[in-house]
Amino acid sequence: MVTATSSPGRPPGMHDVARVAGVSHQTVSRVVNGHPSVSPATRTRVLQAIADLGYRRNTAARALVTRRSRTLGVVTLSTTLFGPTSTLLSVEAAARRAGWFVSVASTVAVGPADLDPAFEHFADQAVEGVVVIAPHLAAARAAEALAGRVPLVMVADLPRGSGIRSVAVDQRGGARLAVRHLLELGHRDIAHLAGPDDYFDAHARTLGWRQELRAHGVRPGALAHGDWSAASGYRACQDLLAEGVPDAVFVGNDLMALGAVRALGEAGLDVPGDVSVVGFDDMDGSDYFGPPLTTVRQDFTALGRRAIELLQQLIDGATPPRAASIPAELVRRSSTAARG
Amino acid sequence: MVTATSSPGRPPGMHDVARVAGVSHQTVSRVVNGHPSVSPATRTRVLQAIADLGYRRNTAARALVTRRSRTLGVVTLSTTLFGPTSTLLSVEAAARRAGWFVSVASTVAVGPADLDPAFEHFADQAVEGVVVIAPHLAAARAAEALAGRVPLVMVADLPRGSGIRSVAVDQRGGARLAVRHLLELGHRDIAHLAGPDDYFDAHARTLGWRQELRAHGVRPGALAHGDWSAASGYRACQDLLAEGVPDAVFVGNDLMALGAVRALGEAGLDVPGDVSVVGFDDMDGSDYFGPPLTTVRQDFTALGRRAIELLQQLIDGATPPRAASIPAELVRRSSTAARG
DNA sequence: ACCTGCAGTGTGAACGCTAACACCGCGGGA
DNA sequence: TCCCGCGGTGTTAGCGTTCACACTGCAGGT
Numbered sequence: 206m207v208t209a210t211s212s213p214g215r216p217p218g219m220h221d222v223a224r225v226a227g228v229s230h231q232t233v234s235r236v237v238n239g240h241p242s243v244s245p246a247t248r249t250r251v252l253q254a255i256a257d258l259g260y261r262r263n264t265a266a267r268a269l270v271t272r273r274s275r276t277l278g279v280v281t282l283s284t285t286l287f288g289p290t291s292t293l294l295s296v297e298a299a300a301r302r303a304g305w306f307v308s309v310a311s312t313v314a315v316g317p318a319d320l321d322p323a324f325e326h327f328a329d330q331a332v333e334g335v336v337v338i339a340p341h342l343a344a345a346r347a348a349e350a351l352a353g354r355v356p357l358v359m360v361a362d363l364p365r366g367s368g369i370r371s372v373a374v375d376q377r378g379g380a381r382l383a384v385r386h387l388l389e390l391g392h393r394d395i396a397h398l399a400g401p402d403d404y405f406d407a408h409a410r411t412l413g414w415r416q417e418l419r420a421h422g423v424r425p426g427a428l429a430h431g432d433w434s435a436a437s438g439y440r441a442c443q444d445l446l447a448e449g450v451p452d453a454v455f456v457g458n459d460l461m462a463l464g465a466v467r468a469l470g471e472a473g474l475d476v477p478g479d480v481s482v483v484g485f486d487d488m489d490g491s492d493y494f495g496p497p498l499t500t501v502r503q504d505f506t507a508l509g510r511r512a513i514e515l516l517q518q519l520i521d522g523a524t525p526p527r528a529a530s531i532p533a534e535l536v537r538r539s540s541t542a543a544r545g
Numbered sequence: 546m547v548t549a550t551s552s553p554g555r556p557p558g559m560h561d562v563a564r565v566a567g568v569s570h571q572t573v574s575r576v577v578n579g580h581p582s583v584s585p586a587t588r589t590r591v592l593q594a595i596a597d598l599g600y601r602r603n604t605a606a607r608a609l610v611t612r613r614s615r616t617l618g619v620v621t622l623s624t625t626l627f628g629p630t631s632t633l634l635s636v637e638a639a640a641r642r643a644g645w646f647v648s649v650a651s652t653v654a655v656g657p658a659d660l661d662p663a664f665e666h667f668a669d670q671a672v673e674g675v676v677v678i679a680p681h682l683a684a685a686r687a688a689e690a691l692a693g694r695v696p697l698v699m700v701a702d703l704p705r706g707s708g709i710r711s712v713a714v715d716q717r718g719g720a721r722l723a724v725r726h727l728l729e730l731g732h733r734d735i736a737h738l739a740g741p742d743d744y745f746d747a748h749a750r751t752l753g754w755r756q757e758l759r760a761h762g763v764r765p766g767a768l769a770h771g772d773w774s775a776a777s778g779y780r781a782c783q784d785l786l787a788e789g790v791p792d793a794v795f796v797g798n799d800l801m802a803l804g805a806v807r808a809l810g811e812a813g814l815d816v817p818g819d820v821s822v823v824g825f826d827d828m829d830g831s832d833y834f835g836p837p838l839t840t841v842r843q844d845f846t847a848l849g850r851r852a853i854e855l856l857q858q859l860i861d862g863a864t865p866p867r868a869a870s871i872p873a874e875l876v877r878r879s880s881t882a883a884r885g
Numbered sequence: 886a887c888c889t890g891c892a893g894t895g896t897g898a899a900c901g902c903t904a905a906c907a908c909c910g911c912g913g914g915a
Numbered sequence: 916t917c918c919c920g921c922g923g924t925g926t927t928a929g930c931g932t933t934c935a936c937a938c939t940g941c942a943g944g945t
Contacts, residue, residue: 218930218931218932219931228895229895230895230931230932231895231896231933231934232895234933235893238933241892242891242892242894243892243894244892244893247893261668261669262669262931262932263609263671263931263932264608264670265604265605265608265609265930265931265932266605266609266900266930266932266933267931268605268900268932269603269606269900269901269902269930269933270899270900270932270933271900271932271933271934272900274604274605279649283634283638284634285630285631285829286829290625294623294624294651297649297650297651298623298651301650306648307648307649307650308646309619309637309647309648309649310637310647311634311637311638326641329602329604329646331603331605435832436833438833439833460829463830463833463834466835467833467835470835488625489626489774489775490775490803490804490830492775492776493775493778493803493804493807494803495806495807495810495835558900559901559902560901568924568925569924569926570901571904571925571926572923572925574902574903574904575924578903581922582921582922582923582924583922583923583924584922584924587923587924602901602902603900603901603902605900606900606901606902606903606930607901607903609901609902609903609932610901610902610903610904610930611904611930
C-alpha cells in the first residue's frame with residue numbers, strides 16, 4: 206500500500222493523516238519527529254494512518270520552517286583518478302549514513318573562477334555544510350573565502366596554519382613509510398617523481414620523502430614533477446634518468462609509477478632488479494602492473510567518515526580540531542627489492 | 546557586498562528586497578523569475594536592490610509552493626571502476642548544466658534490498674527524476690518498480706523490450722569494432738574474457754563478439770568470465786590458456802585485460818607477438834600498460850548529456866525514445882598485431 | 886478540598902514564496 | 916464619448932510544516 210487511497214492527485218499531508226487517525230496535525234508531527242509526549246495508543250494509530258496513506262513528510266515545508274535543508278554539498282575534481290573518486294564515494298556514503306542529503310558538483314579546474322559557481326550552486330540550495338575534495342592551492346583559497354559563511358571541511362593534507370578545517374590521510378607519513386621501506390632495502394640514491402606541487406598531497410609526499418631521507422642522514426636524490434598521469438610519469442622518469450640511474454624511485458601516485466616503470470624498461474633497466482619503484486594510492490590494477498606495484502594505501506572509508514564527523518561538529522557549532530589525520534599503510538609487492 | 550545591511554540575523558527575503566526597491570514582493574518575484582510584464586525601470590531597481598541586499602531566493606519556499614524540487618537523484622555503483630565513475634561525473638555535469646540540483650547515492654550491491662533504500666532516500670527528497678548507473682540485471686528490476694512512480698533513466702545497454710528508458714554507449718557495436726580489428730589483423734581463434742554476465746554491458750559485449758565473428762563466418766573462440774578486476778582477468782585468462790592458446794583475446798574491460806596480459810606473460814606468451822589483446826574502456830593508464838592497450842573508448846560526455854536529455858523529456862511529460870545509443874570508438878595501440 | 890505539575894493534546898501563527906485575481910491608467914476602435 | 920484590452924502593478928490566499936502556547940485531566944502533595 207504505497208499510494209493514497211482516494212486522493213485527487215495531491216500526495217497526502219499531515220492533515221490527511223491527522224483526519225484518518227482522528228488526531229490533530231500537530232500530534233502527527235510529534236509522532237513523525239519522535240517527540241516523547243505521545244501516548245502509545247495514539248502513536249500506533251498515527252503510524253497506521255501514515256502507512257495506510259503512504260504519507261511522506263514534505264521536505265520543502267519542513268526546510269522552510271526549520272531553516273535547515275539537511276543537505277551537504279560536495280565539490281570534487283572532475284577526474285577519474287583513484288584518490289578523488291574514492292574520496293567522493295566515501296564522503297557520500299558517510300554523509301548519507303549520517304542522515305544528510307548529498308549534493309554533488311564536480312569541477313574541471315580548481316581556480317576560484319571554477320569553484321565559485323559550484324559554491325553558488327550550493328548556496329542556492331542552502332546547503333548546511335560543504336566538503337571540498339580538491340587538494341589544491343587555488344581551491345583552498347576559494348574555500349577559505351567560503352568557510353566564513355558556511356561550515357566547510359576540505360579533504361586535503363593542508364599545511365599547518367591554514368584557516369580551514371581539513372581531513373586527510375597522512376600523506377607525509379605515507380611517503381615516509383615508502384621511503385623507509387626503500388631505505389631498509391638498502392637503497393640510498395632515492396629519487397622522487399612528484400605530482401604537481403600546487404597539490405597539497407603531492408607537496409606533502411615530497412616533504413615526507415625528504416624528511417625520511419634526512420632523518421636517516423641520506424641526501425635526497427633527484428626530483429621531478431608530473432601531472433598525475435601515466436604519460437607525465439613516463440616523461441618525468443626519462444628526465445630523471447638523463448641525470449643518472451637512481452637506486453630507487455618513489456613516485457607520487459600509481460599512475461605515474463606505471464609510466465615510470467615503462468620509461469625504466471625502455472632504458473633497459475629492470476624493475477625491481479635495477480631500480481625499485483614505489484607508488485602511492487593502491488589503485489585498481491596496481492597489483493597487476495608489471496611488476497605488481499609496491500605502494501601506499503589510504504583508508505578512504507575512515508577519511509570520509511572523519512570528514513563528515515568534523516563537518517557535523519562545525520555545523521553543530523562546536524569547535525572541532527583544526528585538522529584530522531589518518532595513518533597510511535604500506536603495501537609491499539614486487540616492484541621493490543633489496544639492493545643487488 | 547554579500548551580506549544584508551542591517552538584518553538581525555535572518556537572510557533577506559523578497560519582502561526586504563521589495564521594500565528597498567519600493568515595489569511589492571510580487572514584482573520582485575516577477576523579476577526573479579524573468580516574467581515579461583515588468584517595466585525596464587522597475588526591473589533595474591529591483592535587480593539593484595537584490596544585489597545590494599545579497600538576496601537569494603529561498604529554495605524551500607519555492608519548492609513548497611511550486612511542488613517542484615528541481616533535484617535529480619543519481620544512484621551509482623560504489624566502485625572506482627572507470628566506467629561508472631566516468632558516467633557519474635558526466636551525468637552530474639550535464640544535470641547541473643541543465644539547471645538541476647544533483648543528489649547522489651552510491652550503492653555497494655545492486656539488489657533491490659540495496660537499491661530501495663537509495664530510492665527511499667530520493668523520495669524523501671522529492672527528486673523529480675532518477676538516473677540509475679548500475680548496468681545490472683537486479684538493478685534493472687528494482688528500477689523497473691520505481692519507474693512507474695518517478696521519471697527514471699537507466700544508463701545501461703539494456704536488451705530490447707525492457708520497460709525502462711535507457712541510454713548507453715553501444716556496447717555491442719564497440720565489441721564488434723574490437724573483434725573486427727582483430728579479424729582484420731588476420732586472427733581467427735578469438736577468445737573472449739567477459740565481465741559478469743548479469744551486467745548488461747558485459748552481456749552486450751559478449752553478444753557483439755559473437756555476432757561479429759559469426760558475421761565473418763568465424764567460429765567463436767573460448768569464453769571465460771571475470772568480475773571486472775585485474776585479478777579475475779588473470780585467473781580467467783589462465784583458465785582460457787588451459788584449453789589452448791588463442792590467436793587473440795578480446796577482454797571485457799581494461800582492468801581484466803591487465804590481468805590477462807600478465808597471465809599471458811607468465812605462460813611465456815608475448816603480447817602482441819603471440820597473442821593480441823583488446824580491452825574495453827580506455828581507462829587512465831591503459832596507454833602505458835605493458836604493452837599499451839588497444840581498447841574501445843566510450844564518449845561519456847555525450848552519454849551523460851543524452852541521459853539528462855531523456856530524463857528531462859520524461860519529466861516534461863513527453864514520450865522520448867525508449868533507448869538512446871551512442872557509438873563507441875576503437876583505440877589502436879600496441880597490444881594487437883597482425884598474425885605472425 | 887485545594888492547588889500544582891505534568892503528560893498528552895489541540896490551536897493559531899508563522900516560514901518565504903508563487904498563483905490567481907484585482908486593480909489602475911492609457912491607447913485605440915466603435 | 917464610451918468601453919474594451921492590456922501592460923504594469925499590488926493584494927490575498929495558500930503550499931505543508933514546526934513552534935509557541937493554551938488547554939485538559941489526572942496524580943500527588945498540602
